[in-house]
Amino acid sequence: xxxxxxxxxxxxxxxxxxxxxxxxxxxxxxxxxxxxxxxxxxxxxxxxxxxxxxxxxxxxxxxxxxxxxxxxxxxxxxxxxxxxxxxxxxxxxxxxxxxxxxxxxxxxxxxxxxxxxxxxxxxxxxxxxxxxxxxxxxxxxxxxxxxxxxxxxxxxxxxxxxxxxxxxxxxxxxxxxxxxxxxxxxxxxxxxxxxxxxxxxxxxxxxxxxxxxxxxxxxxxxxxxxxxxxxxxxxxxxxxxxxxxxxxxxxxxxxxxxxxxxxxxxxxxxxxxxxxxxxxxxxxxxxxxxxxxxxxxxxxxxxxxxxxxxxxxxxxxxxxxxxxxxxxxxxxxxxxxxxxxxxxxxxxxxxxxxxxxxxxxxxxxxxxxxxxxxxxxxxxxxxxxxxxxxxxxxxxxxxxxxxxxxxxxxxxxxxxxxxxxxxxxxxxxxxxxxxxxxxxxxxxxxxxxxxxxxxxxxxxxxxxxxxxxxxxxxxxxxxxxxxxxxxxxxxxxxxxxxxxxxxxxxxxxxxxxxxxxxxxxxxxxxxxxxxxxxxxxxxxxxxxxxxxxxxxxxxxxxxxxxxxxxxxxxxxxxxxxxxxxxxxxxxxxxxxxxxxxxxxxxxxxxxxxxxxxxxxxxxxxxxxxxxxxxxxxxxxxxxxxxxxxxxxxxxxxxxxxxxxxxxxxxxxxxxxxxxxxxxxxxxxxxxxxxx
Numbered sequence: 154x155x156x157x158x159x160x161x162x163x164x165x166x167x168x169x170x171x172x173x174x175x176x177x178x179x180x181x182x183x184x185x186x187x188x189x190x191x192x193x194x195x196x197x198x199x200x201x202x203x204x205x206x207x208x209x210x211x212x213x214x215x216x217x218x219x220x221x222x223x224x225x226x227x228x229x230x231x232x233x234x235x236x237x238x239x240x241x242x243x244x245x246x247x248x249x250x251x252x253x254x255x256x257x258x259x260x261x262x263x264x265x266x267x268x269x270x271x272x273x274x275x276x277x278x279x280x281x282x283x284x285x286x287x288x289x290x291x292x293x294x295x296x297x298x299x300x301x302x303x304x305x306x307x308x309x310x311x312x313x314x315x316x317x318x319x320x321x322x323x324x325x326x327x328x329x330x331x332x333x334x335x336x337x338x339x340x341x342x343x344x345x346x347x348x349x350x351x352x353x354x355x356x357x358x359x360x361x362x363x364x365x366x367x368x369x370x371x372x373x374x375x376x377x378x379x380x381x382x383x384x385x386x387x388x389x390x391x392x393x394x395x396x397x398x399x400x401x402x403x404x405x406x407x408x409x410x411x412x413x414x415x416x417x418x419x420x421x422x423x424x425x426x427x428x429x430x431x432x433x434x435x436x437x438x439x440x441x442x443x444x445x446x447x448x449x450x451x452x453x454x455x456x457x458x459x460x461x462x463x464x465x466x467x468x469x470x471x472x473x474x475x476x477x478x479x480x481x482x483x484x485x486x487x488x489x490x491x492x493x494x495x496x497x498x499x500x501x502x503x504x505x506x507x508x509x510x511x512x513x514x515x516x517x518x519x520x521x522x523x524x525x526x527x528x529x530x531x532x533x534x535x536x537x538x539x540x541x542x543x544x545x546x547x548x549x550x551x552x553x554x555x556x557x558x559x560x561x562x563x564x565x566x567x568x569x570x571x572x573x574x575x576x577x578x579x580x581x582x583x584x585x586x587x588x589x590x591x592x593x594x595x596x597x598x599x600x601x602x603x604x605x606x607x608x609x610x611x612x613x614x615x616x617x618x619x620x621x622x623x624x625x626x627x628x629x630x631x632x633x634x635x636x637x638x639x640x641x642x643x644x645x646x647x648x649x650x651x652x653x654x655x656x657x658x659x660x661x662x663x664x665x666x667x668x669x670x671x672x673x674x675x676x677x678x679x680x681x682x683x684x685x686x687x688x689x690x691x692x693x694x695x696x697x698x699x700x701x702x703x704x705x706x707x708x709x710x711x712x713x714x715x716x717x718x719x720x721x722x723x724x725x726x727x728x729x730x731x732x733x734x735x736x737x738x739x740x741x742x743x744x745x746x747x748x749x750x751x752x753x754x755x756x757x758x759x760x761x762x763x764x765x766x767x768x769x770x771x772x773x774x775x776x777x778x779x780x781x782x783x784x785x786x787x788x789x790x791x792x793x794x795x796x797x798x799x800x801x802x803x804x805x806x807x808x809x810x811x812x813x814x815x816x817x818x819x820x821x822x823x824x825x826x827x828x829x830x831x832x833x834x835x836x837x838x839x840x841x842x843x844x
Contacts (some may be wrong), residue, residue, distance in 0.1 A: 176376065177236060177325040178408035178542030179224055179304070185408065187228045191303060194220025206242040206283045206321035216251070216308035216315035225303035229786050230259065231325060233298045237349045239288040240375055241323035245274065248316035249280030249307075255288055255295065258303035265290075265297035268309065272463045274813060274831075275806070277649040278318060285375070287812050288808050289349065293765050325406070328351075328377070333763045334648070348811040350375070352460050352497050352801040361415060363390040366454070368462055372404070373785045379403040379504055381409075382493060383422070385450045385466050394446040396421035396467045397491070398527060399502075402705055411533040411587075411780060413705055418537070420658060421526030422446055423502055424703065426489060428520045430473050431665035436482045437473050441525040443522065445470055446487075455785070458817025459797075460497035465490060472510075472668060474517040484511045487668070490698075491524075491745035494760055496814040498785040498828035499707070501716060507698035507742035510669055518669025521604075522697070523641050523660040525591060531657055531705055532585035540655040541582035543643055544708075547590075548662075549573035549717065550603030550639045551676065552611050556632075560653045561643065563630040564616045574601035575720045578640035579658055581708040581717045589659060590713035593757045594700045594720060601675035601691055602699070604664030638662070641748035652779070661701070667693050725779040728763060731766040732841075736764035736791065742768070762787040767825070770795040770844040775837060782834035793818070795824035795844035802841040803831070 166312065172821060178185045183199070190199055194217045201213035214222045245251060256266040270277055271289045290297045304323075310314055310518050328349055355367040372378050385397030394415075398420055402413040415421035434441040450468030459743040466658030468487040475481060487508055494503040504525050534540040547555040553571040560583050576597050579590030593602055610633060611618045621634035628650040635644040639662045646656035666673025672690040706712035728735045735755040741747045742759055751757060757764040765772050776783070798814050801808045807816050815828040825842070 159474040175410060176327050176408060177231065178213060178323075179325065180241075180321070180323040181408070184224065187226045189227070191223040191225045191305075191471075191667075192221060193223060194218060195308065197222055197803060201319060203281075204244045204246070204319040206244070206319075208231055210308075210510070210537075211244075211319045211321040213317055214306075215317045215318050216253075218313070219308055220318060221256070221307035223303065223305040223307040225305075227302065227707045228395075230300040230302045232300050233290045233475075235328060236325035237290055237328050237811055238326035239286075239290070239304065239323070240326055241286050242267075242283045243286055244283045244319045244321075245278040246317040247280060249278055249282075251278045251315045253278070254307050255304040256307050257290070257295075257301040257303065259299075259301050260303075266307070267294040267747075269306065273275040273770045279656075280724055283321070287375075288327060294735045297696040311511070313693055327377070342467065347459065348556060350460075350497060350811060350815075352458070352495060353633050354454075354462055356454075361391060363396055363400060364388055364395075365396075365400060366464060367466070368495045370460070370495050370497045373498055376405040377403070377410075378500070380493070380495060382464055384447075384452055385448075385468065386452065387449050392421045394419075394422055395449050396446065397448075397450055397452070397468060398446050399529070399703070402529065404500075404705060406586075406707065413533060413589075414535070416528040416530060416657065418528070418536050420444065420526075420528045421658070423529050424491065424493070424525045425527055426468075426470050426491070426506070426522075426524040427526040427660065428470065428472060428522050428524070428668060429665075430475075432520045432523075434475050435715055437484075438637075441473055442523075444469065444526070446527075454813065455492065456817075456819050457791050458819060458826060460811075460828060461817040461819075462495045465492045467491075467744075470508075472513065472514075472518045472520055475519050478517040479514065480517065483517070485518065487513065490556075492743045496787055496818065496826075496828050499580055499787065499829050500712065501702040501704045504591075504696070504703050504818060505700035505702055505743045505759055507745050508668060509694065509696055509745075510693075511695035513610070513669060513694075515671050516669065518787050519666050519673075520668045521665050522663045522667050525701065525703065526641075526658045526660040528659070531580070531589035531703075532582045532587040534585075536653065537657075540657065541584045541587070542655045542680050543580055543583045543657075544583040546579070546642055547713075548603065548638070548640045548642075549576055549770075550611075551599065556790040557615075561647070562653055563621070563632045563647050563650045565632055567632060568614045569610060569612035570612050570614055573597070575680045575717045576600075577713055578642060578659065578661065579704070580642060580657065586702070586707045586709050588706060588711070588713060589657070590704045590709035591659065591661060592704055592713060592720065593704045594702070594761045595752075596720070599752055599758070600699050601663065601667075603662050604667075604676055605637060605639055605662065605816050615782040618772070624799065656672050667691075668697055669693050696741065696745055696747060698745070700742075700761065702761065715784075719784060722778065722780045722783055723756055724753060726753065726756075726783065727779070728765075728774060728778040729777070730765065730772065730774045732771050733768040733790075735764045735774070736766055739764055757789060758835040759788065760787070762789045762826075764789045767792040767842075773839070773841045775839045777836045778833050778838060782832040784832050786829055788827045788829070790825040790827070790842065792821055792823060798825070798827075798842050798844065800841070800843040801827070801837075804837060804839050
């Protein structure tokens with residue numbers, strides 16, 4: 154192992170490609186940019202709406218003798234180096250089974266022409282179904298490299314007529330810059346180059362003046378996402394940060410990247426730690442709740458797989474004991490682990506934290522936890538001064554809270570009367586379609602969140618009167634008092650009863666005692682009216698933590714609600730194994746020695762994945778999805794000592810590696826990680842994996 158590490162250090166090769174090209178959108182409702190309609194023969198309609206994969210229009214084509222849907226950009230050429238893949242969706246109308254090929258041209262010259270069936274999910278054009286088509290130009294049977302300016306989907310049915318087909322969402326996929334470790338490529342992950350959609354890790358890059366690692370991956374729509382984590386080993390950055398946080402995030406909006414940056418102030422960045430003492434700073438003479446990115450720690454590149462990566466921060470965070478503790482107002486240092494997980498096929502990074510309080514006397518500390526904490530310009534603004542005002546705020550504790558008037562002020566109208574199961578908090582902006590939120594991987598019953606003082610206005614709305622009767626500027630107001638939000642967000646940025654804000658502060662919320670108490674009430678605290686009658690208790694000692702998805706996207710699509718729905722659907726999903734077994738327990742959190750039973754069976758809440766055990770490097774498992782569908786589920790198969798799977802079948806149909814599923818080997822843990830590039834629904838979702 155030491156020799157392997159030495160060779161890895163010597164042979165690490167970094168290919169610096171400059172700024173990565175963006176995807177070239179060809180068609181989405183209309184032809185985009187300089188792309189033109191060069192179709193010939195048959196009948197083509199670029200504004201069809203009988204079948205639409207996304208948006209309002211698609212391209213329809215009724216084939217005649219060797220007719221084609223053909224698009225060209227005569228203003229430039231495209232290289233397979235910059236754009237190694239073409240992606241679009243195809244629908245077989247009421248018939249299916251049509252025979253078409255993909256052709257690349259440069260001017261009038263045909264450079265390559267092969268059947269598209271090889272590249273269609275499922276291997277054929279199907280009736281009444283949309284199927285994704287991924288054409289990797291360099292792969293057989295097309296096997297093309299070079300430049301082109303025209304793409305044709307051409308009929309190949311012996312010159313005869315064919316039933317109508319529909320095409321939609323056509324784009325050229327840009328190449329990622331790569332960081333390639335030859336041992337990684339040729340050892341653990343098998344021989345040959347990494348696929349063009351591999352998760353790329355760029356180590357030690359400078360972003361926002363901070364030394365960082367940058368992660369690039371493809372999301373559930375096959376579009377690029379990028380996250381930058383600043384190192385926490387001693388550097389100083391904007392606003393006094395020492396790193397250990399997310400500093401930049403990118404995702405696609407309408408074919409262009411939205412760049413989400415950290416604010417420049419003292420709270421800029423996201424995902425760092427903050428904890429408040431129940432008594433505040435009384436008696437300690439210093440800040441009882443310092444920002445966690447002010448402290449130096451260490452980082453570890455835990456896992457860098459073909460399609461999955463885990464990056465870990467470690468530090469110690471100061472917690473002050475109670476004034477009535479045996480050693481009052483004493484500063485303890487609690488070791489904390491924070492991990493970030495990125496996965497091809499998943500939109501949202503997973504953030505996990507674990508606190509070790511075993512060296513602190515039980516009940517000495519009584520603090521909350523508001524991490525993940527921070528500020529990002531999530532509407533893509535270049536600076537805080539031009540960021541959109543906050544349009545809405547929402548959270549889920551026992552009930553779902555949502556403002557219903559825009560923008561948010563302390564006099565906003567609201568509802569707080571819909572029962573909730575999965576904890577979350579979110580913000581949205583006014584003039585830009587953008588949202589940011591945090592969604593836990595467990596239900597509130599499994600892991601409490603939210604809390605603080607007041608519970609009297611739960612299960613009501615603003616129509617019942619003002620929620621805050623503590624005057625601000627002499628005026629009571631409709632919204633809960635600033636100190637009484639179950640999850641901290643913009644509540645301390647609003648000024649007066651009717652003032653708006655463009656501050657983007659977003660934080661988690663837990664009750665006092667979450668860290669340190671033998672037992673604490675999980676809803677209301679002992680202040681301002683006390684907890685709910687019969688409020689259950691939980692333990693905050695000797696270890697604590699949870700995992701959550703960090704969600705950024707278009708508010709119009711409400712990705713926070715979609716992620717909440719995914720965790721709800723997990724609760725009614727049942728796993729059964731014909732070969733191998735379903736994991737019933739595992740580590741309670743990241744970097745923790747204690748274990749817990751998984752609820753439901755097989756749900757690894759730490760990484761938001763389904764956990765399985767292999768038998769002789771094989772599994773045969775079924776997921777019974779009782780409610781709606783699961784989007785791009787992640788599987789972690791333990792006891793895996795082979796290489797990448799030789800065969801993976803879904804409901805007896807072989808899937809294509811790096812297209813239909815995205816595998817990684819975590820050799821140090823003897824684990825196989827797989828993101829399925831499909832949604833699961835219904836009683837039968839059989840997955841067979843062979844070495």
